[in-house]
Amino acid sequence: MSELIFLEPIFKKTVWGGDKLKRVYGFDTPGGTGECWLVSAHPAGDCFVASGKYAGMKLSRLRREHGELFGGEGDFPLLIKLIDAKSDLSVQVHPDDGYALAHENSRGKTECWYVLDAEEGAELVLGHNAADREELIKMAGEGRWEELLRRTPVKKGDFFQLEPGTIHALCGGVTVLETQQSSDITYRLYDYGRLENGRPRQLHLEKGLEVVNCPYVPPEDEREVAADGDCRREILVTCEFYTVEKITVDGSAALEWPSYAALAVICGGGTADGNPVRAGSAFIVPDGHGKTRLEGRLTLIAARPAELYLGVDLGGTNIAAGLVDEKGRILRRASVPTLAHRPIGEIVDGMASLCRSVAGASYAAVKAVGVGCPGTVDHRSGTVRYSNNIPMKDVPMAEMLEERLGRPVALENDANAAALGEWTVSGGNSLVLITLGTGVGGGAVLDGRLYRGFNGAGFEPGHMLADPDGPACTCGNRGCWESLASATALVRQTAEAMETDGGSLMHEWVKNNGLDGRTAFACAALGDAAAIKVRDGYIRHVGRGLASLLNLLQPEVIAVGGGISNEGESFIAPLRDFVYALDFNKYCKKTLIRAARLRDGAGIVGAAVSAKNKYGEKRRENYD
Numbered sequence: 001m002s003e004l005i006f007l008e009p010i011f012k013k014t015v016w017g018g019d020k021l022k023r024v025y026g027f028d029t030p031g032g033t034g035e036c037w038l039v040s041a042h043p044a045g046d047c048f049v050a051s052g053k054y055a056g057m058k059l060s061r062l063r064r065e066h067g068e069l070f071g072g073e074g075d076f077p078l079l080i081k082l083i084d085a086k087s088d089l090s091v092q093v094h095p096d097d098g099y100a101l102a103h104e105n106s107r108g109k110t111e112c113w114y115v116l117d118a119e120e121g122a123e124l125v126l127g128h129n130a131a132d133r134e135e136l137i138k139m140a141g142e143g144r145w146e147e148l149l150r151r152t153p154v155k156k157g158d159f160f161q162l163e164p165g166t167i168h169a170l171c172g173g174v175t176v177l178e179t180q181q182s183s184d185i186t187y188r189l190y191d192y193g194r195l196e197n198g199r200p201r202q203l204h205l206e207k208g209l210e211v212v213n214c215p216y217v218p219p220e221d222e223r224e225v226a227a228d229g230d231c232r233r234e235i236l237v238t239c240e241f242y243t244v245e246k247i248t249v250d251g252s253a254a255l256e257w258p259s260y261a262a263l264a265v266i267c268g269g270g271t272a273d274g275n276p277v278r279a280g281s282a283f284i285v286p287d288g289h290g291k292t293r294l295e296g297r298l299t300l301i302a303a304r305p306a307e308l309y310l311g312v313d314l315g316g317t318n319i320a321a322g323l324v325d326e327k328g329r330i331l332r333r334a335s336v337p338t339l340a341h342r343p344i345g346e347i348v349d350g351m352a353s354l355c356r357s358v359a360g361a362s363y364a365a366v367k368a369v370g371v372g373c374p375g376t377v378d379h380r381s382g383t384v385r386y387s388n389n390i391p392m393k394d395v396p397m398a399e400m401l402e403e404r405l406g407r408p409v410a411l412e413n414d415a416n417a418a419a420l421g422e423w424t425v426s427g428g429n430s431l432v433l434i435t436l437g438t439g440v441g442g443g444a445v446l447d448g449r450l451y452r453g454f455n456g457a458g459f460e461p462g463h464m465l466a467d468p469d470g471p472a473c474t475c476g477n478r479g480c481w482e483s484l485a486s487a488t489a490l491v492r493q494t495a496e497a498m499e500t501d502g503g504s505l506m507h508e509w510v511k512n513n514g515l516d517g518r519t520a521f522a523c524a525a526l527g528d529a530a531a532i533k534v535r536d537g538y539i540r541h542v543g544r545g546l547a548s549l550l551n552l553l554q555p556e557v558i559a560v561g562g563g564i565s566n567e568g569e570s571f572i573a574p575l576r577d578f579v580y581a582l583d584f585n586k587y588c589k590k591t592l593i594r595a596a597r598l599r600d601g602a603g604i605v606g607a608a609v610s611a612k613n614k615y616g617e618k619r620r621e622n623y624d
């Protein structure tokens with residue numbers, strides 16, 4: 001087993017610093033020490049290893065020369081410090097990676113604060129009151145800072161995630177543990193008119209105001225607690241750069257992380273793998289260390305680099321890709337045209353460069369890539385067996401993309417991936433997603449597991465037989481559900497009704513808006529009899545297929561996606577009533593029927609989640 005890597009702190013004297021680092025944490029520091037960098041490989045303060053076989057080595061060098069301790073090559077992306085503010089810090093803002101790389105040749109800065117101590121009545125500056133950038137620039141220009149800045153009361157134990165572009169300042173009487181990207185790019189906006197050595201400190205108003213997010217939207221509290229014996233673990237935040245948790249031990253606990261992690265003891269004391277620790281101790285648990293034994297009565301903040309995934313939704317018209325975090329949230333997304341009839345190698349080239357540009361500076365943190373692809377897919381070998389709308393036969397898609405990206409790639413059918421994505425935001429035992437588009441697509445997660453059929457061609461609800469005398473289907477059969485219930489079928493039904501009824505309002509509507517899936521719904525809402533007939537008939541077509549699926553599977557959720565679901569409850573409510581009336585189950589809990597939540601993001605999220613299930617650290621045991 002590897003050893004824990006203890007670090008020597010680095011102290012920074014500041015004009016606003018107090019004496020708590022000495023008084024509370026027992027560090028031998030002069031008064032006015034504002035910052036103590038506990039874990040840092042930044043050139044402005046590179047911590048030395050305090051003991052053990054790497055004693056005396058700087059953290060940046062350890063990172064460079066011993067990649068095995070950190071799970072591979074790369075830089076050390078985190079900086080953890082104690083900050084003791086005796087008086088107010090200047091009001092500032094940090095740029096994101098994109099802006100900082102373009103303007104400062106540096107990483108941007110996302111940071112978070114865990115409040116260790118706050119005096120009675122203490123506050124933070126967090127966000128602003130301007131409605132838009134124009135108002136922000138005007139108020140700043142007129143020096144109306146007190147009106148512009150938002151102040152938040154603060155107490156011990158509070159936690160704040162500060163996304164780039166958030167105006168913020170620590171105020172006097174507050175001590176925090178800050179976890180941040182390893183960067184020191186700061187734009188100072190306002191310094192309360194104070195002087196330092198008889199002169200005001202330099203401001204960076206122009207760049208600062210350019211990067212401020214407008215309007216200010218307070219972040220959601222996403223703290224999540226898990227108690228386990230003598231230990232309580234609370235995830236404080238997960239973002240593009242780090243996952244930070246608070247750990248409270250009273251007794252003994254053996255804890256593990258999916259990668260290397262940096263830990264700082266913030267109160268109490270005890271031992272870590274037998275080494276004495278106390279408030280102010282900081283150490284790194286190397287990658288692959290296994291369990292770390294913590295004993296005593298102590299509270300720690302643990303930070304580890306984020307685990308990111310890329311999800312690619314390969315469609316006949318567009319390739320969409322998104323950078324997705326551990327919780328399945330899309331952080332950034334972009335798309336390019338597929339140009340489906342070029343050689344497949346070129347399409348895969350296009351997917352690869354889209355992936356790299358979406359991930360940007362966070363590419364190093366991408367663990368794996370997932371692709372949702374039309375057609376019949378062998379998810380085990382990562383091969384597209386057959387696809388019609390992007391011509392493919394036995395294409396080793398996963399291998400081709402792996403070669404270009406240097407990351408493992410998971411492959412799923414696109415509709416199945418979308419169901420997995422929708423299930424990720426929904427949770428529960430089972431979910432069926434139906435997408436009403438050119439055809440009727442769908443996927444199912446049953447008993448917590450994506451259903452694919454034995455050959456990968458499984459779950460194609462569009463080709464369930466609905467009416468043996470119905471219209472011809474693209475698959476060669478007659479009367480498939482999609483020939484009656486797809487958006488294409490709705491448009492056809494609308495056109496037929498217009499032909500029979502020359503006086504329908506729909507003629508006028510189509511002249512102004514064109515004929516599409518909305519025509520019948522819009523004119524039905526205006527009371528047009530022919531449109532009402534089309535709408536109600538279409539709802540019955542969709543509803544009969546859903547009722548069959550409901551009676552067959554009794555899933556916890558049926559989610560309805562595709563453009564028509566944008567009609568909202570005017571479509572979903574009558575559909576739900578129709579389906580419930582056909583539900584054989586009158587006695588057990590009922591299936592929830594609702595519009596899909598992720599809309600066009602479901603494919604990206606699902607592809608990323610399939611990559612996480614196949615290759616993530618917390619690999620799902622039932623992935624096969």
Ligand SMILES: [Zn+2]
Nearest residue numbers: 092094111168
């Ligand atoms: Zn800051």
Ligand SMILES: [Zn+2]
Nearest residue numbers: 463473475480
């Ligand atoms: Zn068919």
